[in-house]
Amino acid sequence: MQYYQKDIECMSRNKMNALQLERLKAIVAYTYENVPMYKQKFDAIGLKPSDIQTLNDLQKIPFTVKDDLRDNYPFGLFAAPMKKIVRVHASSGTTGKPTVVGYTKNDLDVWADLIARLVVQAGGSDEDIAQIAFGYGLFTGAFGLHYGLERLGATIVPTSSGNTEKQIMLMKDFGTTLFVATPSYALHISEMMEELGYKRDDFKLRLAMLGSEGHTEEMRAVLEDKLGVLATENYGLSEVMGPGVAGECIHKCGQHIAEDCFIYEIIDPKTGEVLPDGEVGEVVITTINKEGIPVLRYRTKDISYLIDEECKCGRTNRRMAKIQGRTDDMLIIRGVNVFPSQIESVLVGLEHIAPYYQLIVTKKGYTDQLEVQVELDNAELLDSFAQLEAVEKHIQHKLQVVLGLTAKIKLMAPKSIPRTTGKAKHVIDLR
Numbered sequence: 001m002q003y004y005q006k007d008i009e010c011m012s013r014n015k016m017n018a019l020q021l022e023r024l025k026a027i028v029a030y031t032y033e034n035v036p037m038y039k040q041k042f043d044a045i046g047l048k049p050s051d052i053q054t055l056n057d058l059q060k061i062p063f064t065v066k067d068d069l070r071d072n073y074p075f076g077l078f079a080a081p082m083k084k085i086v087r088v089h090a091s092s093g094t095t096g097k098p099t100v101v102g103y104t105k106n107d108l109d110v111w112a113d114l115i116a117r118l119v120v121q122a123g124g125s126d127e128d129i130a131q132i133a134f135g136y137g138l139f140t141g142a143f144g145l146h147y148g149l150e151r152l153g154a155t156i157v158p159t160s161s162g163n164t165e166k167q168i169m170l171m172k173d174f175g176t177t178l179f180v181a182t183p184s185y186a187l188h189i190s191e192m193m194e195e196l197g198y199k200r201d202d203f204k205l206r207l208a209m210l211g212s213e214g215h216t217e218e219m220r221a222v223l224e225d226k227l228g229v230l231a232t233e234n235y236g237l238s239e240v241m242g243p244g245v246a247g248e249c250i251h252k253c254g255q256h257i258a259e260d261c262f263i264y265e266i267i268d269p270k271t272g273e274v275l276p277d278g279e280v281g282e283v284v285i286t287t288i289n290k291e292g293i294p295v296l297r298y299r300t301k302d303i304s305y306l307i308d309e310e311c312k313c314g315r316t317n318r319r320m321a322k323i324q325g326r327t328d329d330m331l332i333i334r335g336v337n338v339f340p341s342q343i344e345s346v347l348v349g350l351e352h353i354a355p356y357y358q359l360i361v362t363k364k365g366y367t368d369q370l371e372v373q374v375e376l377d378n379a380e381l382l383d384s385f386a387q388l389e390a391v392e393k394h395i396q397h398k399l400q401v402v403l404g405l406t407a408k409i410k411l412m413a414p415k416s417i418p419r420t421t422g423k424a425k426h427v428i429d430l431r
């Protein structure tokens with residue numbers, strides 16, 4: 001088994017707890033002294049940094065939420081002076097002001113190491129030709145992967161996202177072996193490869209590091225097959241750092257958390273109560289060695305659970321299961337909670353269906369309506385009313401079993417649902 005930093009990745013639980021506690025105490029003191037908002041939050045409840053003496057004491061600290069970053073836009077939560085901030089990134093939020101984060105030289109150094117760990121645990125190495133098809137810019141994805149891959153010594157092809165035909169040409173001509181993209185863009189690329197008449201053996205791809213949005217196991221199977229790769233999933237968020245927070249190893253059984261840099265908690269999103277490992281709730285993350293913008297107990301809104309079992313790869317850090325959805329993208333349809341990922345796992349892989357879908361939610365009177373628009377993989381079916389109806393009924397039934405509610409199914413012509421080069425927008429809520 002290959003490791004990038006074995007001493008940390010395979011550290012014993014006791015040692016890791018001790019490291020986390022030491023770093024937690026230091027970051028709490030540093031944050032209290034340097035970020036007025038945290039000082040105010042602590043003072044308001046009479047909490048002193050010296051009250052944090054055990055890992056459990058973390059629970060005494062109030063949560064940080066996205067609005068705290070927005071309210072202190074742009075640099076109000078930075079703990080380091082601007083002179084020491086060498087890069088800024090911002091969240092991909094489409095509404096209102098973005099949330100802005102800053103990195104010191106040391107932060108970038110740690111970040112590159114974490115990404116190099118991700119790459120090695122996914123089976124990548126300095127022999128890879130790595131094409132980065134995340135958008136370069138304020139988004140953390142591209143630059144994050146870039147410097148980690150560079151640290152490892154891989155050959156980087158920084159194509160950025162978009163320009164898909166050229167992207168594919170370079171992939172072939174340069175013999176790209178590793179590529180980095182969102183799952184939606186990877187799907188789009190694979191579709192375009194087919195359209196351009198390529199076969200997967202025309203490429204040297206062997207590893208796809210996917211991330212920045214979720215994908216179901218069904219979608220992963222489609223991508224691995226179409227591209228001829230092993231596809232690993234990677235998680236992160238700008239407010240906490242970007243990619244590198246957690247990612248899968250070659251065994252693909254949960255995303256290893258960089259526990260030397262982040263303390264994870266899973267909470268009940270309604271009560272804020274901390275839940276034991278294995279229970280599903282909202283992921284809350286504390287950064288324990290970030291200088292630019294440390295965050296204490298950041299509520300991610302992402303829903304998952306923690307796995308504390310040995311991994312076949314030998315890494316000892318806890319793992320985070322696939323994100324099931326976000327507290328703010330869970331749809332409540334006629335009182336039933338629905339995550340788009342549940343619908344994706346039903347649709348992807350069905351006969352006659354292409355893996356592209358959109359969920360349209362409306363209100364008729366007082367009643368919520370869910371329409372599932374899903375593409376056919378072959379236009380010929382559009383000529384047969386009986387066949388169309390049979391496919392619709394089949395999907396409706398399968399969704400009914402999984403979701404416990406009846407959705408309207410609309411079969412769409414091939415290629416009619418918009419493709420994306422970044423994160424897909426699966427839900428259009430018109431209520």
Ligand code: DLL
Pocket residue numbers: 091092134139140141142210211212213214215233234235236237238239242243244300302323326
């Ligand atoms: O998406 C950071 C990143 C870039 C991670 C590249 C991995 C690879 P943001 O744009 O701030 O940062 O979006 C963060 O995206 O709170 C999740 O809701 C979602 N997300 C990220 N990775 C996953 C994943 C980057 N593997 C938000 N599964 C997070 C599900 C994910 N959701």
